[in-house]
Amino acid sequence: MKKYILLLLIFAAFNHKISAQIVYRYETNLKALSNDKLAVNLKISGFSEDTLTYCFPKIIPGIYGAMNFGQYISAFEVFDKKGKKLKTERKDQNSWKVYNASAIAGLSYLVDDAWETFGYKTGRGFYRSAASSFSDSSFVLTPNSLFGYFRGHTEHPIEVSVRKGINLYPATSLKKTQKLNQDLFFAKNYHQLVDNPIIYALPDTTLIKLPGISVEVACYSTSGKAISKDIAEYIRPLLISQSKYLNNKLPVDHYTFLIYHNLAPDNSHLVGDGLEHSNSTLILLYMPLDIETIRQNIYGIASHEFFHTLMPLGLHSEEIENYDYNEPKFSKHLWLYEGMTEYFTMHMPVKTGLTTEKEFFKTVEGKIADMHEFKVDLPMTDLSLHPMEMQDQYYNVYLKGALINQCLDLKLRELSGGEYGVKDLVLDLMAHYRGKPFEDDKLFSEMVIVSGFPELKEFTEKYILGTEPLPLEDYLLKAGLKLENGKISDIPNPSPEQQKLRKDWLH
């Protein structure tokens, strides 16, 4: 019996050693761009399965519509170590079944990009900042559209070798070593790879050093002009204010703003699009080369995307932690991930003295007006669980989602005598979970425990799980404000309590 156990243990250790040796080694060559396609090779071996499925993501974290990245792949072939082709079968748009998988030594395919240049017209559910674009002068590489994974094998380390012209610089938060005409990138697993887009272009980068964080602003403008210095000058005070707002503690120590600017002829149609990652954000802009316009637009996007380092990146449920790129399960808490992020983006400038109350109220009025374009009988939690099916309602997470948190902030301030707001709740939840994911169904009850306010139960039941209209008028009145015909104004003679709540909320 003992011997048997010993043997099993040795076998288990041996097995573990073999599987730990699997490494994805990807290669591509930007100089060999042909018909707008890049050839990608993967060297990998060590599998013990008879069959395996190689997948490109259907969707990735941070977007809520199916992008089906497999649609851009062609000439997919798998080889054994003698270079003989293995039998494969395309299962759907995004996945290939590979037979005799234990003989796999490598594979190859071509990747087309998903957009060239872009203007203001975008299709609903097409998330450009999640997709790649290739041209001779710049490459926007989102790893999820270039590199796939074997199902069940997303935890192995990945190395990516990119050959390129010597004039191209790779901006990314991914660990890298650079040589003259070849760069190597390292990710501990597939999740980390997907979490780190890369822009290749002529170098236009500016470094911002702040206490506890180093931030690279890397830009590419189709105008051919260098813009990173101007943009960095504008992002620096933004980051200082965000740090102040978060009690002088930022959630990451390095970060990259990857900014792609496409020149628009005039100011009539502007587009700004961003996708959050743990240590970077990819921002796409369509606007004229007018640094003031660019700055104004970048401000809101950069602020929103950077606040995402708190949620969902630092605070999220198991569905997001164990993200399945091809059969995703969604969390019910978009009111937190997007709604709270958007509320912080609105609230931080007034709270830290960057903007006036008047400007803040204008933003709130805009959100209220826009929210009325969306369904009132759809609970936020239902929208959150089924975002792919409800693309026409999705935008409301930035409207009603933010306003829910404004009400919650006022509620918490009222309950705590002004001391405690949603920002404190988020920081307390992060400290409570310490980087571990939470159980989706337990968040609301744990918010009660962490904050110490049992009144939150009724609030979440009515306004997040339920469809009761948000008590915007009542709650604004607590701060001495009147909401009438969509406009916010002062009430005459506010009480000392109302004045105090307003001060604690906005100053």
Ligand SMILES: [Zn+2]
């Ligand atoms: Zn967002």
